[in-house]
Amino acid sequence: MVELLASGGTFEMVQACAEGGADAVYVGALGWSRRRREYEMDDETIKRSADFLHERGKKIRVAINTLPASDEVDLFRRKMEKFASFPIDDVILTDPGLMRIVKEEFPEIKVHASVGCTIVNLYDALLYKDAGASQVVTECRMPLDDIREIREKVGVGVEVLVHATTCYTFLGRCTMSSYTKFEHSPDETGKKHFRGSPNRGGLCYRICLTEWEVRQDGGEWEKSVVLPNTAYFIFDDIPALIEAGVTTLKIQGREYSPGLVGEMVSLYRRLIDECIERGKGVDIRPYREELERIQSRRDAERTEKTRSLIREATL
Ligand code: SF4
Numbered sequence: 512m513v514e515l516l517a518s519g520g521t522f523e524m525v526q527a528c529a530e531g532g533a534d535a536v537y538v539g540a541l542g543w544s545r546r547r548r549e550y551e552m553d554d555e556t557i558k559r560s561a562d563f564l565h566e567r568g569k570k571i572r573v574a575i576n577t578l579p580a581s582d583e584v585d586l587f588r589r590k591m592e593k594f595a596s597f598p599i600d601d602v603i604l605t606d607p608g609l610m611r612i613v614k615e616e617f618p619e620i621k622v623h624a625s626v627g628c629t630i631v632n633l634y635d636a637l638l639y640k641d642a643g644a645s646q647v648v649t650e651c652r653m654p655l656d657d658i659r660e661i662r663e664k665v666g667v668g669v670e671v672l673v674h675a676t677t678c679y680t681f682l683g684r685c686t687m688s689s690y691t692k693f694e695h696s697p698d699e700t701g702k703k704h705f706r707g708s709p710n711r712g713g714l715c716y717r718i719c720l721t722e723w724e725v726r727q728d729g730g731e732w733e734k735s736v737v738l739p740n741t742a743y744f745i746f747d748d749i750p751a752l753i754e755a756g757v758t759t760l761k762i763q764g765r766e767y768s769p770g771l772v773g774e775m776v777s778l779y780r781r782l783i784d785e786c787i788e789r790g791k792g793v794d795i796r797p798y799r800e801e802l803e804r805i806q807s808r809r810d811a812e813r814t815e816k817t818r819s820l821i822r823e824a825t826l
Contacts, residue, residue: 516761544575545714546765550766554593583701595619631681633660637665669758
């Protein structure tokens with residue numbers, strides 16, 4: 512049965528996801544998961560979320576999708592020892608070296624290769640399987656036939672983002688924010704935070720969404736160019752994704768309000784359940800109408816967050 516995975520930036524979001532019908536919720540480890548502190552979780556809240564979800568027969572997946580330097584690897588090991596004792600079910604990683612550590616030292620925890628790994632073909636999936644991943648998140652633009660091929664030939668679970676915002680570059684490969692903040696410092700645990708680098712414990716300031724000036728060939732400046740950064744909701748392809756054997760359908764967005772995320776999860780829960788029951792004959796139109804109302808609230812929340820990040824980038 513396909514799994515519905517949703518995002519828990521806070522404990523209240525975890526509750527909303529569970530109530531909305533998610534089978535699993537992913538949360539981010541504080542300082543290690545590419546988000547503001549308010550949308551990451553300290554160890555105590557991860558334990559509380561794990562207990563809450565397990566009591567309801569649901570799973571918890573923890574994102575540690577930053578790239579550590581050698582002197583941060585022992586900090587990672589200590590985190591994993593703690594998480595294994597809670598226990599957690601899965602860990603989302605980007606770094607192949609860390610995947611190997613989890614595979615060898617914490618075999619009870621499943622490794623999921625993050626969307627930040629940029630898995631764009633069968634051979635990428637094979638590579639991450641060798642590193643220790645039992646599930647891979649495919650790149651957002653991957654065609655259905657490629658998804659099916661990975662599922663059939665690689666022998667790993669396949670996760671597809673049904674709601675996400677695609678970056679101008681591939682997710683996880685952008686370095687634009689690094690140019691806005693050069694400073695870095697360690698936190699109380701010794702983990703380093705490079706403020707403008709999400710890959711190194713800092714933030715994406717969404718500066719692709721500021722207005723850029725672009726020089727044309729003739730030397731003219733074109734003003735007000737905003738790079739594409741589009742959100743999408745996959746609806747019509749859900750029956751085909753289920754039929755292709757996709758393991759997990761994921762709703763991305765750890766910074767939405769609990770009410771909004773709960774409604775998104777509930778919408779996908781009902782749609783997926785109907786697709787499982789009736790296959791390709793499902794009438795998507797009523798779901799689409801409901802989505803339009805949700806989408807305008809989603810856009811308003813994201814625009815507000817984007818403004819505040821861009822303001823912070825220019826401080
Ligand atoms: S700056 Fe834009 S393209 Fe780069 S990671 Fe952030 S949202 Fe994506």
